[in-house]
Amino acid sequence: MSTPSGTSDPVRFPALCSPPSHPSRLLIPLCSMDSSVGPLPLPFPPGIPTGAATNGGGDSGLIEVVPVPILTDNIAYLLVDGAAAAAVDPAVPAEMVRAAIDRGVAITAVLTTHKHWDHASGNAEMAANLPGAPIYGSAVDPPPAITHPLTPPTPFKWGTLTITPHGAAAHTIGSLLYHVTSPTDAAGVLFTGDTLFTAGCGRFFEGTPAAMVAAAATIRGLPSATRVYGGHEYTAANVAFGRAVEPGNADLAALEGAVRVKRARGELCVPSCVGAEGGWNVFCRTAVAGVAAAVGGGGEEEVMAKLRSWKNRL
Numbered sequence: 001m002s003t004p005s006g007t008s009d010p011v012r013f014p015a016l017c018s019p020p021s022h023p024s025r026l027l028i029p030l031c032s033m034d035s036s037v038g039p040l041p042l043p044f045p046p047g048i049p050t051g052a053a054t055n056g057g058g059d060s061g062l063i064e065v066v067p068v069p070i071l072t073d074n075i076a077y078l079l080v081d082g083a084a085a086a087a088v089d090p091a092v093p094a095e096m097v098r099a100a101i102d103r104g105v106a107i108t109a110v111l112t113t114h115k116h117w118d119h120a121s122g123n124a125e126m127a128a129n130l131p132g133a134p135i136y137g138s139a140v141d142p143p144p145a146i147t148h149p150l151t152p153p154t155p156f157k158w159g160t161l162t163i164t165p166h167g168a169a170a171h172t173i174g175s176l177l178y179h180v181t182s183p184t185d186a187a188g189v190l191f192t193g194d195t196l197f198t199a200g201c202g203r204f205f206e207g208t209p210a211a212m213v214a215a216a217a218t219i220r221g222l223p224s225a226t227r228v229y230g231g232h233e234y235t236a237a238n239v240a241f242g243r244a245v246e247p248g249n250a251d252l253a254a255l256e257g258a259v260r261v262k263r264a265r266g267e268l269c270v271p272s273c274v275g276a277e278g279g280w281n282v283f284c285r286t287a288v289a290g291v292a293a294a295v296g297g298g299g300e301e302e303v304m305a306k307l308r309s310w311k312n313r314l
């Protein structure tokens with residue numbers, strides 16, 4: 001549980017504190033939300049603690065995560081630990097700095113889920129502005145500018161948090177899932193990059209359906225209340241696909257209604273949670289007879305391949 005580790009002294013980015021010249025399309029409606037009304041929680045199944053539908057923080061004892069919408073539909077994140085924050089997939093550093101200033105934290109580390117430009121292209125700028133700060137990423141097929149290559153599933157400490165990287169070689173060979181826990185939050189949070197989204201998954205650009213079956217098993221092996229933060233806001237399209245696969249799935253029906261409201265409000269459909277994904281994400285349900293039947297049957301790997309192929313054609 002020891003390597004690699006460490007947080008650097010808090011550093012801000014003075015040169016990056018002005019608003020970005022390309023505000024996110026997703027950020028605009030969020031800014032106009034009535035702050036007196038909290039975001040609508042996703043309809044998690046019974047048994048999941050209420051706090052799992054939130055972004056934590058406050059007096060909850062839950063790890064705090066600040067979603068930061070960037071580019072067209074990417075979601076980067078600030079993982080908060082006291083006065084420090086780790087930037088997760090900070091492809092647009094200026095947006096991350098603005099979010100950090102708004103929240104009153106200083107970015108001291110970077111977590112990279114995978115090498116694609118819309119996740120990792122900000123790493124070099126982050127590193128240049130945060131001398132000595134750890135830039136974490138996979139040792140296999142590493143993203144640019146990382147300083148701390150990781151080999152799953154060896155956990156490491158960052159501040160008061162414990163971070164366990166899990167390999168998920170489906171979207172890219174080096175994709176990582178970051179499971180983060182604390183002494184007061186054993187279920188914790190999971191950053192999934194483009195491996196898993198709320199009710200969906202990423203394309204298998206480099207890996208195989210078998211690798212996605214393994215990744216889904218890893219995710220489903222985490223606590224049901226673990227909050228899941230994906231790397232894109234694709235939920236409406238994912239739900240539409242899921243409904244085509246499983247029209248009788250009550251969890252998907254409930255999610256569809258919530259997503260319609262949330263997207264109309266400009267809200268992001270995160271966090272999801274592990275228990276909910278097991279109910280409404282067809283890519284986590286390849287062992288379910290009804291899902292297999294919808295694609296003509298087969299073992300889990302074949303079902304996964306057929307599901308992804310079907311989704312790719314939409």
Ligand SMILES: [Fe+2]
Nearest residue numbers: 114116171194
């Ligand atoms: Fe990607």
